[in-house]
Amino acid sequence: MKNVYINSVGSISAQKTYDNNEFLSEVVSYQEQILPVVDPNYKDYIPPAAARRMAKGIKMGVVASKIALQDAGLEEVDAIITGTGMGCLRDSEKFLSAILDNKEQYLTPTSFIQSTHNTVGGQIALELQCKGYNFTYVHSSVSFESAMMDAKLQLELDEAKNILIGGVDEIGEYTAGLHKIIGHIKPEAEDVLQVLQSKTKGAIYGEGANFFVLSNERNENSYGKIKSVSIFNTLSKSELNNEAEAFLSANGVSAEDIDVVVLGNNGDVEFDGYYETLANGLFQNTPQVCYKHLCGEFNTASSFGFWVTAKMLKNQALPEVLRFNDFPVKEIKQVLLYNQYRGENHSFTLVEQC
């Protein structure tokens, strides 16, 4: 079986992450319930007319993909695998409200076409003229990890050499309003940089796109090696330490070997207990990193955590803003990521220096 390397990154998030020469050197703080992204100059990557037609999710996905391809020095890839929790939500909202407001009359197809979940993956294929394998995973907080699992399987078996994977989600205003009503979004705007210490229910939402070229060939640009990824539809807090330990030992490592653990805390008092179980358990002596106070919570926010991990490994640097405890960090060789959303769809990802 072949090894699987992260050969490039491309990120658009609430931080200025589209420039691969930087690693969170300046941090944007927000006092919001929902975070916007720091937009790159989309016109540098797509013709302005095309950019205007594109939904936000498509635009972010296509440009993050192009950044990732540039970073990998590739013109093409063998496959494109996208993860998205909600797809192009704004177009879904637009089409649905047009149906309801106009009693099913005077509708145009554009927003319907863009509303399908695989629009981003399809548009990336069109942009890159990639006729290869093209999948879209849409399973809440494991959408991105499902894409990674799929890519890893193909690369290990040498069915492909270079696969573009990514996570992308956009905010839809009306849906966000509904999520406020049911308490999934925090009731008030909060200082996002402090949100992990929040004592309230719900999360600060965000949006973004994080794409990566995974390859079974290591090169001088490689960021790290993906050793394993596992997803679980359900997992109770009481099983968490054991499952994490079992996952590590299946990969021949123990908790002591983990140099940094990357946790998906989002400041929701109701559900951050899952992360605390690990932070105060198996990884109580491990340097801990959190990232959702920088990018907000969304179904594919863990792809930003993966971006953080790739950058940490390659740069051998850990920006202070990511740190959740103050254990000294020496060399960053093995990183474990753990994520879940509202107690469901858990994932462990083990990434190693290469």
Place this chain on the structure above:
Amino acid sequence: MGKGVAITGMGIVSAIGNNVDENYQSLIAGKKGISRISKIDTIHKGDIMVGEIATTNQEFISQMGLSPENNYSRTALLGAVAAKQAVNSAGITDITKYKTGLISATSVGGMDMTEKYYYEYPTNTAVQKYIDGHHAGDSTQKIAEQLGILKGVVTTISTACSSAANAIMFGARLIKSGQLDRVVVGGADCLSMFTINGFKTLMILSDTYNTPFDEHRKGLNLGEAAAYLVLESDAVVKAENKPVLAYVKGYGNANDAFHQTASSENGDGATLAMEKALEVAGLEPKDIDYINAHGTATGNNDLSEGRAIIRVFGDAVPEFSSTKAYTGHTLAAAGAIEAVYSILALQHNTIFPNLNFKMPMEAFDIRPEVSLKSKELHTVMSNSFGFGGNCSTVIFSKEA
């Protein structure tokens, strides 16, 4: 190369039957499930036809014994019913005995409830439970719960009308690579005002019965359905001494990279998908005994698919038919519905007719099988193509 993955169970609910046997009876009787819309409040009731499942949500809810507080969308209900049938038919009594996953496909997810309560949500607390049921993964989570799959690989694929074929493909790869011992794969989609109007704006809905591969085809009928297969590793089949219904022999996925909704005229993506599937199966085109075509009856699909079939099979195109005249186009579920039909074809050595066909297409001289035909079948190819250029082919076989 080309060792198949065992299929040990299947379940289905569609416009032509609430279980595998009812579907088979309708298929051999040539009984369509297409009718005027009765369950969805839409102004298009009079001018389009659909493949509706007669059973109501309330009937499914009581069948399954769900509490009145449940927030199941119709997609989740259909999916749970079909997936449970599949697991029962595989003779599984303890789902936790082996490492089991669920790969489900959907395109509409919980849109049926969202569109019903969208503007009511802010003020009516009684319906707010459906807000969290909107996202595509929700129906899959519920199906997993109904099956008792815990701590498993559970995920959802949404690649428009090719989704369920891709779920079968990914599931087969998880078994082949040893990641899972057993996986339930398939898809579910209910009808919704959202999709009806979406396809209406694209002007690809027929105002009458859909007529796949007919020169005068007027478009598709939408349908609702769910179907699932149980795939198991050779080790499990052996240990449990399981009867095997058929094998997933090959699969191929490609992207047309031509247009967001239309297929390329020469069916580049479709051709690639079929070729890859043959390669994975280790088969030649001549080894395929029957093609269950995607055949949506839109002008664009049938032309593009027909040309792609000719590109792959040359002048030796095997019998082919589209069963969408029976069920309508069931979108993300279609690949699983047609997987069940492909397996039934293999089991009964029967090719199901392409109903409603009258006039051969001028563009080429291949024509679908229009009557029920007995033929010794060893391999069946099933095509599923979708928006976003997604093209998928799965090959089912009698022998491993």
